[in-house]
Amino acid sequence: MAMGADQYHRWDELAASALEWWADAGVDALVEDDARDWLARPTRAASAFPTPAAAPIETGPTDYASYWAWRLGPTAPEQGWGNPILPPEGPQDADLLILVDQPNGDTLIGDIEGAMFDRILASIGRSREDVLIAGLAMARPLADTLSPDALPPLSAATERLLSLTPAKTVLIVGHTTSRAILAPDGAPVPRALHAINRTGRELQALAIAHPRFMMKHPQVKREAWRCLQSLLGGQA
Template sequence: MGGDDDHAEVAELRSALSWWLESGVDAATVDEPQDRLKPPSQRLPAAAPTVIEELPDNLELFRAWLREAQDVPFAGTGPRVLPAGPEQPAIMLITDMAAADSGSDQGPVAGDSWQLTQRMLRSVGIAAEQTYRASLSCFHHVAGLPKSKDLDACVTIARRHIGLVKPQRLLLLGDGAAMALLGKKVAAARGHVQKVEGVRTVATFHPTFLMNQPSQKDAAWADLLLLTEE
């Protein structure tokens, strides 16, 4: 019986197909109306990554470039937060981006985070006036910095920045800075002395993280001691 049913079904399908062909139907259709005269939509090209052609070769010109350039990576609509501190400092701090509460003249580590950082630095004999603060991006981004060619440009800029500042030591604050310059998150990078542009470097937790996770302050203290030991 099953074989007879199959043959009958095939015969019905052939009959229906013959009827459609005789009726002039020669293409499949869909339920929704289609505009077949409309030209195919064109996919917009992705935004071109920032191209860094030539960076200034002295710190004064470099900081002026950060202040005025319109094509810096990850440019945002908020205030442009510039680095702060002296040339050849005892320590240079780098975070991934300006803090949400940073004003244009406060530096990328500001507010309560900067107060906590100053207390930690004073405990190892480093004053605020001996500290240079910088970030991979001069702008704050709520979702953080995405992985892209622009991030590669930020790393190129940061390395030039370090070379021009000439710090005695470099402290990377948070996963963003550690990943960009060491290729590891803080959990994997901390506890070890690294070299970035020839500078003694340690990665540690961002002060904002420490304010939310005070149990990690001892670990950050150990990182700071490791960085500053002779």
């Protein structure tokens, strides 16, 4: 159970939202004999993926209490982009950290993408009130797309977060975020829940497609659900 969050929920509303997500995902059974990854080419098992080397971090705090003041302050990588740097959403001591690629409008993930994201959370019994949502970029880039040149300092700042967060599990949302954090060397991105080590600290990580991609490719919802089952104690 996440710390620092109001745990009161309308369970009838959560159940209805979860059922809506399952319907969107085309799920007609909780388990199948053969799992299928709709996006990935044939790869070795997730457990065989090496942990990528962390990006070098030369500055920044070494304690979580100071991290966000530094991350959102005058030396943030997004300073000078011309768009506001947004704060993280949710309790900072949450047990589940969710990383998206970049803000959507004036929130980290909102509008129709945010509505689908809320259904995804409801399908695993969670809500925005008991998870911490952060971005690889905490401000929207001027071209609406993160350039390759912008990624190294953003990855380094996110690596620092992963080394300090009190969360035990990180859900990485979107191809850009997954590639920057899990496979900067170009290796296939592991999707099933697996351990990653950041500066001697081990977290459980899981990658899924971004809701904006799911809306264009509905078949991906089913694969996302299979992956999310590992957060419920099943096998992705």
